[in-house]
Amino acid sequence: xxxxxxxxxxxxxxxxxxxxxxxxxxxxxxxxxxxxxxxxxxxxxxxxxxxxxxxxxxxxxxxxxxxxxxxxxxxxxxxxxxxxxxxxxxxxxxxxxxxxxxxxxxxxxxxxxxxxxxxxxxxxxxxxxxxxxxxxxxxxxxxxxxxxxxxxxxxxxxxxxxxxxxxxxxxxxxxxxxxxxxxxxxxxxxxxxxxxxxxxxxxxxxxxxxxxxxxxxxxxxxxxxxxxxxxxxxxxxxxxxxxxxxxxxxxxxxxxxxxxxxxxxxxxxxxxxxxxxxxxxxxxxxxxxxxxxxxxxxxxxxxxxxxxxxxxxxxxxxxxxxxxxxxxxxxxxxxxxxxxxxx
Amino acid sequence: xxxxxxxxxxxxxxxxxxxxxxxxxxxxxxxxxxxxxxxxxxxxxxxxxxxxxxxxxxxxxxxxxxxxxxxxxxxxxxxxxxxxxxxxxxxxxxxxxxxxxxxxxxxxxxxxxxxxxxxxxxxxxxxxxxxxxxxxxxxxxxxxxxxxxxxxxxxxxxxxxxxxxxxxxxxxxxxxxxxxxxxxxxxxxxxxxxxxxxxxxxxxxxxxxxxxxxxxxxxxxxxxxxxxxxxxxxxxxxxxxxxxxxxxxxxxxxxxxxxxxxxxxxxxxxxxxxxxxxxxxxxxxxxxxxxxxxxxxxxxxxxxxxxxxxxxxxxxxxxxxxxxxxxxxxxxxxxxxxxxxxxxxxxxxxxxxxxxxxxxxx
Numbered sequence: 001x002x003x004x005x006x007x008x009x010x011x012x013x014x015x016x017x018x019x020x021x022x023x024x025x026x027x028x029x030x031x032x033x034x035x036x037x038x039x040x041x042x043x044x045x046x047x048x049x050x051x052x053x054x055x056x057x058x059x060x061x062x063x064x065x066x067x068x069x070x071x072x073x074x075x076x077x078x079x080x081x082x083x084x085x086x087x088x089x090x091x092x093x094x095x096x097x098x099x100x101x102x103x104x105x106x107x108x109x110x111x112x113x114x115x116x117x118x119x120x121x122x123x124x125x126x127x128x129x130x131x132x133x134x135x136x137x138x139x140x141x142x143x144x145x146x147x148x149x150x151x152x153x154x155x156x157x158x159x160x161x162x163x164x165x166x167x168x169x170x171x172x173x174x175x176x177x178x179x180x181x182x183x184x185x186x187x188x189x190x191x192x193x194x195x196x197x198x199x200x201x202x203x204x205x206x207x208x209x210x211x212x213x214x215x216x217x218x219x220x221x222x223x224x225x226x227x228x229x230x231x232x233x234x235x236x237x238x239x240x241x242x243x244x245x246x247x248x249x250x251x252x253x254x255x256x257x258x259x260x261x262x263x264x265x266x267x268x269x270x271x272x273x274x275x276x277x278x279x280x281x282x283x284x285x286x287x288x289x290x291x292x293x294x295x296x297x298x299x300x301x302x303x304x305x306x307x308x309x310x311x312x313x314x315x316x317x318x319x320x321x322x323x324x325x326x327x328x329x330x331x332x333x334x335x336x337x338x339x340x341x342x343x
Numbered sequence: 344x345x346x347x348x349x350x351x352x353x354x355x356x357x358x359x360x361x362x363x364x365x366x367x368x369x370x371x372x373x374x375x376x377x378x379x380x381x382x383x384x385x386x387x388x389x390x391x392x393x394x395x396x397x398x399x400x401x402x403x404x405x406x407x408x409x410x411x412x413x414x415x416x417x418x419x420x421x422x423x424x425x426x427x428x429x430x431x432x433x434x435x436x437x438x439x440x441x442x443x444x445x446x447x448x449x450x451x452x453x454x455x456x457x458x459x460x461x462x463x464x465x466x467x468x469x470x471x472x473x474x475x476x477x478x479x480x481x482x483x484x485x486x487x488x489x490x491x492x493x494x495x496x497x498x499x500x501x502x503x504x505x506x507x508x509x510x511x512x513x514x515x516x517x518x519x520x521x522x523x524x525x526x527x528x529x530x531x532x533x534x535x536x537x538x539x540x541x542x543x544x545x546x547x548x549x550x551x552x553x554x555x556x557x558x559x560x561x562x563x564x565x566x567x568x569x570x571x572x573x574x575x576x577x578x579x580x581x582x583x584x585x586x587x588x589x590x591x592x593x594x595x596x597x598x599x600x601x602x603x604x605x606x607x608x609x610x611x612x613x614x615x616x617x618x619x620x621x622x623x624x625x626x627x628x629x630x631x632x633x634x635x636x637x638x639x640x641x642x643x644x645x646x647x648x649x650x651x652x653x654x655x656x657x658x659x660x661x662x663x664x665x666x667x668x669x670x671x672x673x674x675x676x677x678x679x680x681x682x683x684x685x686x687x688x689x690x691x692x693x694x695x696x697x698x699x700x701x702x703x704x705x
Contacts, residue, residue, distance in 0.1 A: 122501075139584075140365055174353050175356065
């Protein structure tokens with residue numbers, strides 16, 4: 001497939017909010033999925049860069065034409081700038097993994113990328129286009145499958161991958177999951193952010209809050225069930241920094257995730273062959289950045305009580321579960337298969 | 344050790360399946376599915392159709408002869424389609440037809456006599472020819488830079504139509520039909536090019552797949568169009584939106600429309616539209632209880648105007664309604680749409696085959 005003798009495998013979790021890369025050379029990195037270009041000459045002079053990516057872009061956002069090029073875990077469409085942003089994000093992830101342009105000249109890069117379970121064929125084609133020329137061979141798999149592969153939950157198990165754009169559920173029956181084995185919900189981290197913003201605005205109409213502030217509060221304080229204490233944050237009210245108690249809005253917004261996920265989880269279990277349903281109920285794994293909501297595993301386990309109970313646990317490293325799984329797939333796939341996936 | 348070995352075997356099998364799915368995407372094929380057995384009627388129809396076609400042609404020729412070949416012909420001098428001067432020259436005396444030995448239409452066509460007038464046939468019901476529906480052309484609406492409509496959840500019409508078309512193609516192929524698509528990837532394709540592609544593919548029917556957007560966000564439902572005029576302002580707007588990238592001039596369009604409104608294809612198109620609409624509503628209402636049957640309608644969509652086969656345009660869902668958009672986002676619902684389209688096309692084909700059988704036996 002290639003004259004390049006050195007082979008590096010990478011697993012990439014291209015997320016709506018954050019993207020992760022795990023490489024066979026030991027590199028593991030996570031990046032906020034934001035790309036920004038300086039808005040003018042002055043901004044470029046101050047920032048001293050033509051393009052900023054990740055946290056750096058977020059921190060300098062007033063001076064940038066900022067793009068979040070993924071939506072629902074997929075490439076946004078319609079804007080050439082978003083297409084360029086995805087490409088920049090991929091280049092950045094590869095560079096972080098030690099696979100800059102120069103390194104790629106002598107290294108065969110085999111990449112596995114996770115996409116939402118219900119991504120359409122056309123979305124996968126767009127992703128291939130975005131990767132063209134950056135990697136030597138590309139395998140696209142469903143995100144929850146990548147997680148399942150990484151933790152070897154391949155038989156009678158369910159993975160619930162809660163990201164920012166989508167929540168993907170997948171039952172593993174010892175085969176590559178079909179459409180019948182998977183579901184994608186749009187109730188995920190971003191949805192919680194929207195609810196939280198709305199609820200805070202209703203409670204504190206004078207407060208000035210941004211989506212970035214809400215996201216940070218959620219990541220720090222999110223919970224389901226009983227609070228461990230009041231959630232107090234600071235935001236400007238009429239220009240004056242003011243402490244706001246957002247305990248109740250936080251609880252309501254986060255608990256809104258439980259019914260759709262629980263309902264879909266129960267529906268998928270009901271479709272498993274009867275003799276294996278109990279095994280699946282006792283092997284449910286949460287992954288993805290938004291699975292870190294405290295008490296979510298307990299709430300989902302409680303939902304399982306109505307069908308006989310079960311066990312819901314979180315993966316050890318939810319942020320890297322997808323990219324680590326992708327790397328495991330990339331490493332295990334035989335050379336012969338990679339040769340078929342060139343381009 | 345045994346458990347490790349089993350995990351390794353499972354992993355190898357799963358990896359093979361993952362690679363296979365990717366290769367199918369690269370080749371422009373939908374993911375593998377179970378292939379359903381071909382229905383008995385379809386096997387029968389395919390088996391006997393080579394016999395039915397000549398038999399029906401013979402029957403047609405005899406019918407033609409028994410009616411003198413011009414039972415529905417206009418009076419002499421009123422031959423449509425000929426310039427007035429030609430119509431008035433050398434009218435064919437009716438007695439000359441009566442005294443002439445029965446001639447088949449093919450024999451008439453073979454004549455080199457420049458003065459010979461071809462008898463004007465009665466309006467022809469294509470079902471009498473027992474011509475089976477074998478080749479289906481599917482047209483996934485929009486594509487490339489033309490996104491079509493966009494839903495509140497960020498769903499894009501061009502992606503949905505392609506997804507549904509690929510699923511439908513697979514199901515129809517499993518039923519024994521030959522299926523061709525005007526596009527199988529995300530490319531821009533002007534409407535005139537779609538029509539010429541469909542014509543060059545020589546399809547027996549064309550089904551153009553679209554997703555609706557209705558200003559009243561609470562409205563939802565399915566509707567199917569065949570070619571015809573309309574006074575409905577909503578349909579006019581819809582047709583104008585869909586025809587925007589037609590590539591035809593006004594003169595082209597007028598010529599096409601004038602030639603087609605009187606065409607025999609309109610009856611076939613209407614039947615196909617009725618069959619598809621019935622199945623769409625019946626099937627989707629089970630998953631979407633609030634679905635509204637918006638019915639079978641006529642509209643001058645360019646893709647229907649310029650195709651040379653029975654053609655319909657199905658609006659298989661409504662992206663302006665958030666609940667329906669959520670359903671459209673699920674593969675289960677899109678698969679159900681594909682199954683409904685397939686069932687409608689099969690029902691139409693079956694109707695044609697049944698008509699052919701009854702014509703053949705009478």
